[in-house]
Amino acid sequence: xxxxxxxxxxxxxxxxxxxxxxxxxxxxxxxxxxxxxxxxxxxxxxxxxxxxxxxxxxxxxxxxxxxxxxxxxxxxxxxxxxxxxxxxxxxxxxxxxxxxxxxxxxxxxxxxxxxxxxxxxxxxxxxxxxxxxxxx
Amino acid sequence: xxxxxxxxxxxxxxxxxxxxxxxxxxxxxxxxxxxxxxxxxxxxxxxxxxxxxxxxxxxxxxxxxxxxxxxxxxxxxxxxxxxxxxxxxxxxxxxxxxxxxxxxxxxxxxxxxxxxxxxxxxxxxxxxxxxxxxxx
DNA sequence: CTTGACCTTCCCATGATGGCAAGCTTCATC
DNA sequence: GATGAAGCTTGCCATCATGGGAAGGTCAAG
Numbered sequence: 545x546x547x548x549x550x551x552x553x554x555x556x557x558x559x560x561x562x563x564x565x566x567x568x569x570x571x572x573x574x575x576x577x578x579x580x581x582x583x584x585x586x587x588x589x590x591x592x593x594x595x596x597x598x599x600x601x602x603x604x605x606x607x608x609x610x611x612x613x614x615x616x617x618x619x620x621x622x623x624x625x626x627x628x629x630x631x632x633x634x635x636x637x638x639x640x641x642x643x644x645x646x647x648x649x650x651x652x653x654x655x656x657x658x659x660x661x662x663x664x665x666x667x668x669x670x671x672x673x674x675x676x677x678x679x680x
Numbered sequence: 681x682x683x684x685x686x687x688x689x690x691x692x693x694x695x696x697x698x699x700x701x702x703x704x705x706x707x708x709x710x711x712x713x714x715x716x717x718x719x720x721x722x723x724x725x726x727x728x729x730x731x732x733x734x735x736x737x738x739x740x741x742x743x744x745x746x747x748x749x750x751x752x753x754x755x756x757x758x759x760x761x762x763x764x765x766x767x768x769x770x771x772x773x774x775x776x777x778x779x780x781x782x783x784x785x786x787x788x789x790x791x792x793x794x795x796x797x798x799x800x801x802x803x804x805x806x807x808x809x810x811x812x813x814x815x816x
Numbered sequence: 817c818t819t820g821a822c823c824t825t826c827c828c829a830t831g832a833t834g835g836c837a838a839g840c841t842t843c844a845t846c
Numbered sequence: 847g848a849t850g851a852a853g854c855t856t857g858c859c860a861t862c863a864t865g866g867g868a869a870g871g872t873c874a875a876g
Contacts, residue, residue: 552822562823563865582872584823596813604810605785608863618807628806629798632789639786643779649741650775653768662765670764671754674740677732688853698854699834718841720854744832 547589551577554587558595565595573598573612606635683725687713690723694731701731709734709748742771 555562565585568574574594577585587595597618601611613631617623659669691698701721704710710730713721723731733754737747749767753759795805 550823561864564863566825567864580872582823583825584872593811597811600810600813602863603785604789605782614807614810617804618811621802623802623804624800625796625802625804625806626798626800628804629793629796632793632796632806636786636789636793639782639789643782643786646741646775646779646782649739650772650779653740653772653775657765657768657772660761660765660768662762664760664762666757666759666761668753668759668761668764670761670768671750674736674750675729675733675754677736686854697833700832702856703833716841718854720841738832 549587549592551585551587554585554592554595557592559599560595568598568608571608573608573615604635605639610635685723685728687721687723690721690728690731693728695735696731704734704744707744709744709751740771741775746771 549557551562551565554560555565558565560568565574569576569585577587577591580586594615597615598611601614602608606614610631614628617628617631656670656673659673661667685693687698687701690696691701694701696704701710705712705721713723713727716722730751733751734747737750738744742750746767750764753764753767792806792809795809797803
């Protein structure tokens with residue numbers, strides 16, 4: 545409302561913890577916030593907007609390094625949308641790679657689990673397979 | 681062959697880096713290795729077998745903490761296979777959760793990317809959406 | 817003027833891994 | 847036997863994103 549917020553309010557409005565806001569500032573992802581005379585950080589509506597941008601990007605799995613690039617593209621009114629698009633495509637590829645890795649693990653484990661009685665008996669094909677070194 | 685290996689040989693045979701073998705020992709995942717008079721670690725075929733167990737488990741996405749449990753089940757001849765089975769099921773559930781999270785991110789990003797021209801023009805619905813805070 | 821909620825900085829921890837440096841050992845080759 | 851390379855030792859630091867906590871300053875309401 546007033547357009548000037550303490551870090552706690554900025555945190556509530558953006559969904560980024562105060563801890564992380566300070567951290568982002570410390571590593572240079574965000575510019576240094578203005579301070580009151582007593583040293584409290586002050587955030588404008590625009591600053592909160594930026595924080596929400598960061599939050600959304602994190603929720604989509606971008607690294608802070610990538611978010612730094614996204615932010616500078618966002619701020620640069622003369623950007624080429626191609627650059628943004630390329631960044632996103634690269635991230636999608638990485639996500640797909642991770643998904644496939646995890647699916648491979650899951651499928652292997654499911655196969656293993658199917659062979660195991662899962663009762664009070666000690667015989668366990670899961671352990672046998674782990675010991676054999678067959679991760680497929 | 682001889683059945684006694686230096687850490688480098690154990691590393692080659694197991695696929696676990698020497699660095700990690702030392703680390704696993706330091707955190708108590710593996711027992712302290714025997715040493716030669718000059719302090720070199722010595723590994724038996726059995727030790728290498730254990731290392732391969734750890735490697736396979738890591739490749740399947742188990743945390744070191746979970747691997748510790750798996751190892752103690754492996755060593756305990758009176759285990760109930762149920763305990764192993766439960767551990768694996770839990771891990772499969774976690775993998776499924778991660779997969780769904782990543783798929784959600786990927787699908788959101790794909791949608792966003794489709795709306796973006798990806799050329800030299802600055803207009804970019806991707807950035808707009810990131811700024812709006814719509815991670816869906 | 818006290819109290820409680822908020823803010824500040826600083827240090828440490830996570831989990832799994834890698835890198836590097838200084839120094840010692842082992843072994844093959846000259 | 848000396849030398850050099852390869853391999854071993856420990857120890858410290860870095861990554862990535864985040865959280866926890868302590869010690870101390872500030873602000874507003876009662």
